[in-house]
Amino acid sequence: MTPTITAFERSPDRGRGLARDMRVRWALEEVGRPYDVRLVSFGEMKQAAHLARNPFGQIPTYEEGDLALFESGAIVFHIAERHGGLLPAEPNARSRAVMWMFAALNTVEPPVFDRDLVQILERKEPWYEARMRALEDSIRTRLGALSRHLGEADWLDGDFSAGDLLMATVLRRLNGSALLADHPNIAAYVARGEARPAFQRAFEAQRAVFEAASGG
Amino acid sequence: MTPTITAFERSPDRGRGLARDMRVRWALEEVGRPYDVRLVSFGEMKQAAHLARNPFGQIPTYEEGDLALFESGAIVFHIAERHGGLLPAEPNARSRAVMWMFAALNTVEPPVFDRDLVQILERKEPWYEARMRALEDSIRTRLGALSRHLGEADWLDGDFSAGDLLMATVLRRLNGSALLADHPNIAAYVARGEARPAFQRAFEAQRAVFEAASGG
Numbered sequence: 001m002t003p004t005i006t007a008f009e010r011s012p013d014r015g016r017g018l019a020r021d022m023r024v025r026w027a028l029e030e031v032g033r034p035y036d037v038r039l040v041s042f043g044e045m046k047q048a049a050h051l052a053r054n055p056f057g058q059i060p061t062y063e064e065g066d067l068a069l070f071e072s073g074a075i076v077f078h079i080a081e082r083h084g085g086l087l088p089a090e091p092n093a094r095s096r097a098v099m100w101m102f103a104a105l106n107t108v109e110p111p112v113f114d115r116d117l118v119q120i121l122e123r124k125e126p127w128y129e130a131r132m133r134a135l136e137d138s139i140r141t142r143l144g145a146l147s148r149h150l151g152e153a154d155w156l157d158g159d160f161s162a163g164d165l166l167m168a169t170v171l172r173r174l175n176g177s178a179l180l181a182d183h184p185n186i187a188a189y190v191a192r193g194e195a196r197p198a199f200q201r202a203f204e205a206q207r208a209v210f211e212a213a214s215g216g
Numbered sequence: 217m218t219p220t221i222t223a224f225e226r227s228p229d230r231g232r233g234l235a236r237d238m239r240v241r242w243a244l245e246e247v248g249r250p251y252d253v254r255l256v257s258f259g260e261m262k263q264a265a266h267l268a269r270n271p272f273g274q275i276p277t278y279e280e281g282d283l284a285l286f287e288s289g290a291i292v293f294h295i296a297e298r299h300g301g302l303l304p305a306e307p308n309a310r311s312r313a314v315m316w317m318f319a320a321l322n323t324v325e326p327p328v329f330d331r332d333l334v335q336i337l338e339r340k341e342p343w344y345e346a347r348m349r350a351l352e353d354s355i356r357t358r359l360g361a362l363s364r365h366l367g368e369a370d371w372l373d374g375d376f377s378a379g380d381l382l383m384a385t386v387l388r389r390l391n392g393s394a395l396l397a398d399h400p401n402i403a404a405y406v407a408r409g410e411a412r413p414a415f416q417r418a419f420e421a422q423r424a425v426f427e428a429a430s431g432g
Binding site: 051055056057058066067069070071072073074075077078081092095096098099101102103105106107109110125126127130131142145146148149 | 288289312318343361
């Protein structure tokens with residue numbers, strides 16, 4: 001059965017693959033699983049049909065037969081658990097890969113995501129500079145820790161895993177920033193993720209949606 | 217083998233069980249697993265011995281033989297995966313329980329945690345009122361969605377699961393607030409979690425640490 005995911009009809013990132021459907025597309029590409037996409041507008045996301053898929057009214061969602069899931073981390077985990085290639089077989093290594101999934105979404109993503117949000121929503125507020133400084137300090141602390149852990153390794157723990165997939169999607173938001181440039185090993189890690197054929201296919205698929213919506 | 221977790225030597229929540237070791241203690245109590253605790257000071261958390269357990273220098277960590285984990289969500293998942301009682305056996309229900317784990321930590325926790333942080337760190341800043349208003353709006357939106365989903369059910373999806381465990385630990389931070397009082401079904405849900413004998417045992421254990429540290 002082909003799963004159906006939801007994605008923005010017109011992504012606010014203008015096709016840069018920063019919306020959270022990108023993670024799910026990438027995971028499905030890594031495991032070689034075809035999928036359908038239902039595009040939703042911002043208005044539709046708050047209507048009953050979509051709220052039945054995700055009570056929080058966000059994308060992505062994942063529908064497969066009787067199963068309906070939301071939360072990109074949980075969807076990636078579901079895909080990783082049912083197919084080979086995204087989680088190690090050895091039980092302890094598998095627990096560590098899951099640990100990096102949570103680390104990506106709970107320790108690294110919050111300040112990285114807030115930084116983007118503040119840049120858009122709070123640029124004219126009197127507290128803008130102070131807020132950005134605090135967020136960037138917080139990001140710097142986390143990137144420093146991540147950089148020391150990664151060292152010269154290709155991936156966070158052995159082979160590429162769902163933990164790397166989520167971490168790379170989080171860190172991509174910092175592409176082009178001094179924050180990332182301060183850590184060449186992390187910049188190379190992100191580039192390594194982006195160079196994977198599965199990432200490329202997922203990226204092109206989401207980009208095509210944005211271009212079609214823009215008539216471009 | 218008895219696992220060892222780390223916790224604050226002197227928790228900044230003054231024994232209210234809001235630190236993230238509480239989740240791990242609760243999960244271990246639910247599955248009936250004894251554990252040892254290594255207490256760490258704020259200074260020790262940033263030193264090499266602790267950074268080897270968690271490069272981000274936070275608590276809790278979890279050590280069991282050759283396995284060392286950090287990230288409370290990942291530790292709770294590890295415990296849930298290896299013991300009965302915290303994840304349903306049916307595969308789709310299990311994927312949904314994992315979904316609620318991610319929803320607790322990625323959708324609900326960020327604004328709830330930030331509200332506590334802002335109350336402590338930004339109370340004297342000129343932007344304090346505006347920041348709190350934005351955070352509370354964000355929390356209200358999420359609680360509204362959660363309340364509609366929960367309805368009159370006891371738990372988020374069937375029986376109590378690791379998803380409820382994490383969600384309840386996140387929502388407890390709002391105990392006593394108008395935000396929670398606006399949704400009696402969520403307040404009752406949190407109280408239902410707190411009434412579980414395993415929660416009570418975990419709560420008393422972390423409280424005893426704080427009282428010993430305070431000489432109280």
